Amino acid sequence: MTAQVDRPTLDTVSHAATTPDSEQPWSELGLKEDEYASIREIVGRRPTSAELAMYSVMWSEHCSYKSSKVHFSLWGENTTDEMREKLLVGIGENAGVVDIGDGWAVTFKVESHNHPSYVEPYQGAATGVGGIIRDIMSMGARPIAVMDPLRFGNLHHPDTQRVLPGVVAGVGGYGNCIGLPNIGGEVVFDDCYQGNPLVNALCVGAMRVEDIHLAKASGVGNKVILFGAKTGGDGIGGVSVLASETFDEGGPTKRPAVQVGDPFAEKVLIECCLDLYAAHVVDGIQDLGGAGLSCATSELASNGDGGMQIELDRVPLRDASLRPEEILMSESQERMMAVVEPGKLDEFMAITDRWDVEATVLGEVTDGDHLVITWHGEVIVDVPPRSVAHEGPTYHRPLARPDYLDLLQAGGAATLAKPVDGDGLRSDLLTLLASPNLCDKSWITDQYDRYVLGNTALAMPDDAGVVRVDEETGRGVAISTDCNSRFAKLDPYTGAQLALAESYRNVATAGAVPLAVTDCLNFGSPEDPGVMWQFRESVKGIAEGCKTLGIPVTGGNVSFYNQTGDTAIHPTPVIGVLGVMDDVARRTPSGWKTAGQVIYLLGATRNELDGGEWAHVVHGHLGGLPPKVDLGAEQLLGDILVNASRDGLVDAAHDLSDGGLAIALAEATMRYGVGARIWLDEVCERDGIDAFTALFSESTARVVVSVPRSEEVRFTDMCTARGQVHARIGVVDDETDGLDVQGHFSVGLSDMTDAHTRTLREVFAG
Known part of the structure; x- marks a missing residue:
């Protein structure tokens, strides 16, 4: 006889309205008491367990930028009309897009997968690569290259020898299996990263200007389709929670599972998406990365002109035991969500069938202003989508110049013993x-394939990676990522500008005209006033530096809580600069x-x-x-x-x-x-x-x-x-x-x- 498993009563909206005093695990989900109170005020009652799950992941530091977004006005204040001339899509979308001429557009972005890669190095790094590739896919582009800025602790520390081989194997394994060249990046060692290695991943993609796609759900009656891999229990909470806590005894006692990637499924998904774009059957599209379905549904609805209705029980599952809130929080990989006009639905399904990609209509765009999600006919989510996706908490964290800085800056290298003759110079070299x-x-x-696809013109150890975009004319792009975190530790404003300057210089060294910037801002806990001062100074340095150089910031990522106990990493604002070349043969x-x-x-x-x-x-x-x-x-x-x-x-x-x-x-x-x-x-x-x-x-x-x-x-x-x-x-x-x-x-x-x-x-x- 099969044992019966007791399941909790389904927490519907109507049930939540009649049980206002039911205890809820808001703290265990990473929410603060005042945040939970705000959610209750927004929905006008206590949230259902599914709504609480959505808000918890979407209001996490990783997804909502609640501690950093107050400083992002610096980007707009320092972006001139001239800088916007080549900027086709800017901050706020899955990735920025720039015009590189001859009708070609390029999209690129760098993101972090730091905390998952420390917990499970191979899958953490692999799914970091997979996630940034899907960001590029969601803009309508074909991914053409990846890069990997990496930072580890002391080379000889046993934990570095645990983490580094797994991270490198994950980066190489995923990229090599998909068939994308890895054309550059960095590998830096410093004791400050011992408990918090940084795994940043960059992807660049190319498309014709007219083929740009955006993440929006517009048009009443348009169908909402989930396609790609089935949803499983891997990555529940995933990077959303992992990237919002420090690694210390006060953090979550139960770590969420790190996502598991399948690069071969992603390769098929890439080709399927490109066929869908070519057939003009996609009205809006969003990849499923951090926060999974919670993010995809709320962001698509928030960016659209109406509401959305979703039947969650239609989601294809790898694990039939998953509860609704777990399905909403799962960060299973290789999934996309599209908005499709009813008249184009059959053609959409025919293309996904041809690629053997599972696709399921979950719901449609409505004429209301709420995101409504049902489970077997019962309403379990009924919320304003903007409150989930874009109107989360905004913190004006305290800022304070760290006390250590005066003493640190006073101790320069002038007093250090220098070599006194040629033998000493040779030895130091x-x-x-x-x-x-x-x-x-x-x-x-050497574990990365840098020449697959046949369009790589330069790669490591050269100063910049160069890849051909147009095989007829030779038009292409050069990309470099850089950051010296010791400079940023000494002076975060100057250090950020030095990272920008070096990346700019490397692109020009290859022969490319610098055109645009993406950044991955890696810092300690935002609850530390000294860290927030470092962050603000770095953002200001980048914004003002970009204005001087005349190149815009197109987007990027903030990674906070790179901190173990009271010990934060050096501020590490990794800067990626993209430049354009008329002909990569001249690199x-x-x-x-x-x-x-x-x-x-x-x-x-x-x-x-x-x-x-x-x-x-x-x-x-x-x-x-x-x-x-x-x-x-x-x-x-x-x-x-x-x-x-x-x-x-x-x-x-x-x-x-x-x-x-x-x-x-x-x-x-x-x-x-x-x-x-x-x-x-x-x-x-x-x-x-x-x-x-x-x-x-x-x-x-x-x-x-x-x-x-x-x-x-x-x-x-x-x-x-x-x-x-x-x-x-x-x-x-x-x-x-x-x-x-x-x-x-x-x-x-x-x-x-x-x-x-x-x-x-x-x-x-x-």
Whole structure:
């Protein structure tokens, strides 16, 4: 005999109206007491258990931005009409869209999946990739590439060795199975991420301008269709709750399950969606990511011009025991929701049938103003959709400049012991090349397919990823993500602008015109006034920096509660910049190949070592003030690099950032195994610095380039005419083994390569 399972009485709207004093688990669902009171006021009674589930996930920090959105007015205040000219879809949709010319549009976005990836590294990272891909799909685009900015704790800590291999396998496994090239990102190690690794994922997609789709449910009588994978118990509450609490003893005692991804199902879903778009049978569309059906139904209805009615019992399930509120909270992957005109329903279903994608009509758009959800004919949700999706709580969190900052900024690197001779310079260079943040990352990146689809023009270890969009003309885009969190720790405003500047510079270094920005803002607890001050300063820095550079923020993500107990991560505003190229065949790689070419350093060098890799690696030091930001110099440098690329004046270009000139020269040499002779006298004399500062300073707005001798006069004339600081510092020499920094030291290619490549392999590959 089968045992009978007692099920709780269905909590309908009518039942809720007659039982106002029933206790509800609002605290266990992450709601505050005043938030629960607000929900009761909105619905005019106590909420049903299904309504409470919806509000709890949609009002979570991850979904509602309740602590951060008061600061987003800075985006609008600093976005000019000129910046909006190429912006087709901005902040508020699933992803931003920009016009790249010739009738092509590109959509891109970066998001976090930090907390799930700590709990279950493989699936957390894999579903992070899957989720950002669906954001791009929902805009009407074909995904064409992904990137993965990653941050971990101490390389030698056992938990890093647990988390990192799983995260990398998840990123690679999902992207490789779908067949999308991974063209770049970052891997950074710092003790501050020990309990809170950061797994950010970026996707870029392409479409014709006329094919843009939006998340809205309009047109009374239009059908609401759920299609894709069945709904299961994985990810109930998922990222919505995980990303809204710190990892400490006071957090939730029961962690929600991390979502489980199926990349092969997502690949089929991509092709199915593209066929649906091509057939013009989709009126509105929304992916199901964080908050699942709660998000998809409420956002579609909120963005539309009416209400919506949904029959929840029609949802295809993998687990028949799921309760209604669990179905609404499930974050099962590979699902989409579409709004379809009745006359196009048969064609929609025929296309999903052809792709063997399950599709179910759940309901329709109504002429009311409420989202109504039923369960076997009983009303279990009856709410204003905007109150769920867009009108959640707004917090003006206290802000306070942290007390530690004065002492931290006072302790600069000026007092640190520096090498006194060439042997010391050589030793420090090799030490930096072997350090976790600067070492070769190929043990990681070799697990990613960077050339699938055949349109990748540049990928790691080059400064930016470049992918072709139009196979006929060669038009394409370059993308880079960057952030030095130590700079942001020292000064969050400047640190955010430095991240923006570096990403901007990397895109220009590849030969692309910077066009737009996406960001993933990773911070500690918003309940800490010091963290909120860091956040506000970072947002202000990005917004004002974008205005100066003339490129808009198109969207992004905020990830709070990256904190263990009272210990928060360094503020980590990861900035992604996208640039456009007329023809990716003209892209500029980061290493030189041709002997006899002359090497130029563009930009001025100052004594700026605070927060840099030399101080961090050699001395374990963090203090002082980060390098000066000069966005005007970055713009000028970007123009020089783009024009030089178009006119064939440079064959290689490498930005100067972490580790300064020394690391840039070493990486440019190792890229293709061709040596160089370098002299520093002119730069040292012009900038009033010594050889050590010339090699290891991290002053901004600097790039090294190799110039064919036949183009040297044209190149220097252009620099002189535009007022670009430049100096001839060397020559590419295939007879030089590695680097010969004349008058100081020589270091062989094999010595550099051995130091550079052994670090990760010794830890993870034995």
